[in-house]
Each structure stands twice: as structure tokens, then as C-alpha cells.
Amino acid sequence: MSIPSNSFFERKREWSRRKHDVLSGYLPQFTRILGQYHGRIYAVDGFAGRGYYGEDEERESGSPLLFAEIAAKLENYQLRCINVEVVRKEFENLQIATAPYLSHIDNRFGSFDRNVESILRDIGQSPTFFFLDPFGLKGLEWETMSKVGNRYKGFKTELLINFNAPKFDRDAGWLDSRYERKRDSFLRRLDKVMGPSSNWRGIFDKDSSREERYREIATPYKSGLENEFGFIASIFPIRTVEDGSLKYYLIHAARHPLGRRIIGHIFYGVHQQYLRARAILLQQGGVQLGLDGIAVPKLSIEQMEEEDLKLLVQDVLGALLERGPMHFGELQDYLADKWVGRMVEKHYRSACNQLRTRGVVSWSGTTLKEDTLLQPLPIR
Ligand SMILES: C[S@@+](CC[C@H](N)C(=O)[O-])C[C@H]1O[C@@H](n2cnc3c(N)ncnc32)[C@H](O)[C@@H]1O
Known part of the structure; x- marks a missing residue:
């Protein structure tokens, strides 16, 4: 499988740090609020990775370890973490990394799609937070999302999805290609992500800027989550500090407006950190011309x-x-x-x-x- 996981996990990038700050801010609140009324709470990390970034004293926790640390800290609540990883070597690393948290952890080998039905059975009626963080878009196909989205509405279900609009945009660049076979295979993959009711090709008929296109790509995905599964969804951009370019959107989906209100506070805190980091870099003269309109703040x-x-x-x-x-x-x-x-x-x-x-x-x-x-x- 040609996934650049080695270089990805070499060190935690500054933007991944902000993704993790969102998780570390939100999951404890989700657990505390719902844990008052329900016994067990689940966090499902559908694309877990090896559990850590870097090696030795440089080592930092990845999402499954962050979840495990939260579960261990919230000792008055029963937070159980299910992690899914498809690459054998990464799964083995994950097993070792999460071994100190055995009572909070359940690691499952294979793709999220292959595991999702058994996970849905095992979580039963418990409130569950799904974190879906693939490389690119593979793994987020609408059919897979439907399995989670169609979970009975009376059971508390929330999602945080890494939606890589820049990757979608790059792949959609094949729309104009003359290489039919490659083009068709790329476009079929994008169709599978967006789902049958989406008319995403229309986005690329217009003369929009790249930033506008990114937003237009994420919007039908968000609307799909809302219209087909009854979620209330919010989009939050994760950008680089250096030049403000978009890495991906985090899309949060909840069935209750309170979920959006709380994630809104978390996003706000993370956005403030981002602005401060950019301001510092600007003072040091390290900020490059950016794409986000706040690249060179006056x-x-x-x-x-x-x-x-x-x-x-x-x-x-x-x-x-x-x-x-x-x-x-x-x-x-x-x-x-x-x-x-x-x-x-x-x-x-x-x-x-x-x-x-x-x-x-x-x-x-x-x-x-x-x-x-x-x-x-x-x-x-
Ligand atoms: C972006 S990394 C995850 C990073 C991790 N969530 C974190 O924040 O520390 C994506 C991981 O998902 C795994 N993966 C890719 N496709 C998958 C699939 N269909 N199901 C489960 N895991 C998958 C990759 O091997 C990789 O380890």
C-alpha cells in the first residue's frame, strides 16, 4: 500500500497539533456531558495511525494516545476508545503504544469500512464520537459515511472528519484530462466520496478562486451530512502558519445544537492560537504571502x-x-x-x-x- 505514513509520523506538524487541540478540547466535554446520563461513552478513531509521532524523547502522542490519556484522566466516566488501523506495521506499533491503557482501549485491524458494522453493533446505544482522519479522502466514501449517519437518531452520534478539500481539488484537475482511463478512475473516486446526489462537477465549471473552490467542495459534503442524516455540521479550516494555505477542513457533525455550540468554542480557541502563531511569525519576518486573506495582517x-x-x-x-x-x-x-x-x-x-x-x-x-x-x- 503506497501510503506515506513513515514521513507523516516522523514528527508532528504544526497543523496536526491544532487538529489534536480540537480533539483534546472537545472529547472531555462530550464525555462529561453525556456521561452524566449514559454509562459508557465511546470514541472511535477510524484512521488511528501508529499512535505517536517522532521517536525517543521527541515522541508525541497521536490521536489514539490522546484519546487513551483522556479516558484514563476521566476516571469517573467510562470512556472506551476503539481504534482502527489498516496498515499491519502501524497496527503493531499502535498495539505497543497503547498497551499501558489496555482497560480503555480496543484496537482493531483492517479498514474502517470493513470494521464499521461490527463497531456499530458493539457500541450499541452508547453515545459515540467518531474521529475520521484518513490520508486524503480514501476511506471517507459516502457509502461508509452512510453506515454511521444512518445509526438510529435516538443514539447520540457525533463525527469529526478530516475533509481534504485541496486533495479533492487536485484530483478534480483530471476533469480536463485527455487520458480517459486515469481521468475516469479519479472522477469515479470523487463521485464515491461525494455520494450519488451530489453535482460536484458544477463547481469546476465556474471561474472561482482556489479558496472559493475549496469551500464549495466542502459545502455539499456538509449539506449531505445535514440533509441525509439529520446532522448539524460545521466547517473549520486547518491552515499552515507559514503561508495560510489550507491543509484540510475539520467538519464536525452533531445531532444537537449544543454540540455545535461547544465545538464552536473549541474552534474559536484554536483559531486564536493560530492567529497568535502567525502574528509571532510575522514579527520574525517569516510569514509568506498567503491565501487566507489574513496572511499579512494589517x-x-x-x-x-x-x-x-x-x-x-x-x-x-x-x-x-x-x-x-x-x-x-x-x-x-x-x-x-x-x-x-x-x-x-x-x-x-x-x-x-x-x-x-x-x-x-x-x-x-x-x-x-x-x-x-x-x-x-x-x-x-
Ligand atoms: C492521517 S493518519 C492518522 C493520524 C492520527 N489520526 C493522528 O491524528 O495521530 C491516517 C492513518 O489511517 C490509516 N488508514 C488509511 N486508510 C485507512 C482505512 N481505510 N481504514 C483504517 N485506517 C486507514 C493509515 O495507515 C494512517 O495510519
């Missing part, structure tokens, strides 16, 4: 946030004028698609307070709670 992180807040104020007012009275919680859910990872509850609070001071929005009481009803007032 504003400080605080100023950028202020600018975003101004836009959020407009969006909050626009939403209330368009939709009429809305609860504070509902408002955050309504605007989440656009703002997830950049604006969190404190910003919505601040936006509402500004609008109240301007006399264009009102509510009764002083503090804003989840179920506080926001009323738009006629603008004089």
Missing part, C-alpha cells in the same frame, strides 16, 4: 475581532428583522454557519447589547439567557 488580532464584531452586529440585526423575534440561543444557531470558530457566545452577547443600547432590539430582564426572547424594534 490589523492586530484584537482589531480583527472588533471588525468581525461589527459585522456580527449587522448580522444579528438583519436576522431579527428578517425572521422576527428569536431566542438568544436560536439566534446563535441561526448565524452559526457563518461565524462558527470566529465568534462565540460572548460576542453575540456584546452584539445584542450594542443593539439594545441603540434602541433597535429589546428584551426583558438584564442578563441574556438561552431562552431570552429578542425583539426587533421599529427603526426610527
Whole structure:
């Protein structure tokens, strides 16, 4: 199997660190919240890898070890981790690396697709968090996703998917190729990822920038998760610090808006770290011209946030004028698609307070709670 796993696991890249920060931030919250009402909680690492990066004193935990460490730390909860790995050598490494955590771990050899049905049987009704982190897109075929997505809706199921839009974009470059056999095989693979109802080829008929295309590629995948399986999904970009280029999107899918609210806070924290890392590199003169629009920031992180807040104020007012009275919680859910990872509850609070001071929005009481009803007032 020609997978560049050796070089991948040689050392943890800075962007992988942010992916792991999302996991380390989210999984304990998922476990604590659902663990109060359900006995056992599962974390399924469907593309687990060998468990670590680097060697000897440079060694750092990969996702299955991070999960195991979380499970061991949350001793009042029963978090059980199922790891799947398809490459024999990596599986053997994984077995050794996770051996100290035997009571929390269940390692399974083979592809995620081959294992998913038995995993679904074994987890039964327990709340389960699936982390799907392949190299590229292979392994994320819609048929595989359907097996998870069609799990009975009453059982708590959440997903965090590494969706590699740049890889999709590169492979879709075969659309114009004259080499029919190769082209057809690439395009068939992309069809399998996007699923039967997707018309992804239309994205490549337009004259969009690369960044716009990446987003347009991820959007139908996200919509598929929402429309076909009833998830509420959010997209968060993982970029390089050096030039801001997109490595992949993390797509989170939950069935409850609270899941999106919590991952939104985690994404926000990770995004702040990213901006700080870029700001430091900029000071050192190491930042290259980037693709993300924040590559060579003219504003400080605080100023950028202020600018975003101004836009959020407009969006909050626009939403209330368009939709009429809305609860504070509902408002955050309504605007989440656009703002997830950049604006969190404190910003919505601040936006509402500004609008109240301007006399264009009102509510009764002083503090804003989840179920506080926001009323738009006629603008004089
Ligand atoms: C990106 S690495 C995983 C990194 C790991 N999740 C982490 O964050 O430390 C992807 C891993 O999935 C394995 N893999 C590839 N295809 C797979 C499949 N269909 N099922 C299960 N594992 C697969 C690869 O061998 C590789 O070890």
C-alpha cells in the first residue's frame, strides 16, 4: 500500500497539533456531558495511525494516545476508545503504544469500512464520537459515511472528519484530462466520496478562486451530512502558519445544537492560537504571502475581532428583522454557519447589547439567557 505514513509520523506538524487541540478540547466535554446520563461513552478513531509521532524523547502522542490519556484522566466516566488501523506495521506499533491503557482501549485491524458494522453493533446505544482522519479522502466514501449517519437518531452520534478539500481539488484537475482511463478512475473516486446526489462537477465549471473552490467542495459534503442524516455540521479550516494555505477542513457533525455550540468554542480557541502563531511569525519576518486573506495582517488580532464584531452586529440585526423575534440561543444557531470558530457566545452577547443600547432590539430582564426572547424594534 503506497501510503506515506513513515514521513507523516516522523514528527508532528504544526497543523496536526491544532487538529489534536480540537480533539483534546472537545472529547472531555462530550464525555462529561453525556456521561452524566449514559454509562459508557465511546470514541472511535477510524484512521488511528501508529499512535505517536517522532521517536525517543521527541515522541508525541497521536490521536489514539490522546484519546487513551483522556479516558484514563476521566476516571469517573467510562470512556472506551476503539481504534482502527489498516496498515499491519502501524497496527503493531499502535498495539505497543497503547498497551499501558489496555482497560480503555480496543484496537482493531483492517479498514474502517470493513470494521464499521461490527463497531456499530458493539457500541450499541452508547453515545459515540467518531474521529475520521484518513490520508486524503480514501476511506471517507459516502457509502461508509452512510453506515454511521444512518445509526438510529435516538443514539447520540457525533463525527469529526478530516475533509481534504485541496486533495479533492487536485484530483478534480483530471476533469480536463485527455487520458480517459486515469481521468475516469479519479472522477469515479470523487463521485464515491461525494455520494450519488451530489453535482460536484458544477463547481469546476465556474471561474472561482482556489479558496472559493475549496469551500464549495466542502459545502455539499456538509449539506449531505445535514440533509441525509439529520446532522448539524460545521466547517473549520486547518491552515499552515507559514503561508495560510489550507491543509484540510475539520467538519464536525452533531445531532444537537449544543454540540455545535461547544465545538464552536473549541474552534474559536484554536483559531486564536493560530492567529497568535502567525502574528509571532510575522514579527520574525517569516510569514509568506498567503491565501487566507489574513496572511499579512494589517490589523492586530484584537482589531480583527472588533471588525468581525461589527459585522456580527449587522448580522444579528438583519436576522431579527428578517425572521422576527428569536431566542438568544436560536439566534446563535441561526448565524452559526457563518461565524462558527470566529465568534462565540460572548460576542453575540456584546452584539445584542450594542443593539439594545441603540434602541433597535429589546428584551426583558438584564442578563441574556438561552431562552431570552429578542425583539426587533421599529427603526426610527
Ligand atoms: C492521517 S493518519 C492518522 C493520524 C492520527 N489520526 C493522528 O491524528 O495521530 C491516517 C492513518 O489511517 C490509516 N488508514 C488509511 N486508510 C485507512 C482505512 N481505510 N481504514 C483504517 N485506517 C486507514 C493509515 O495507515 C494512517 O495510519
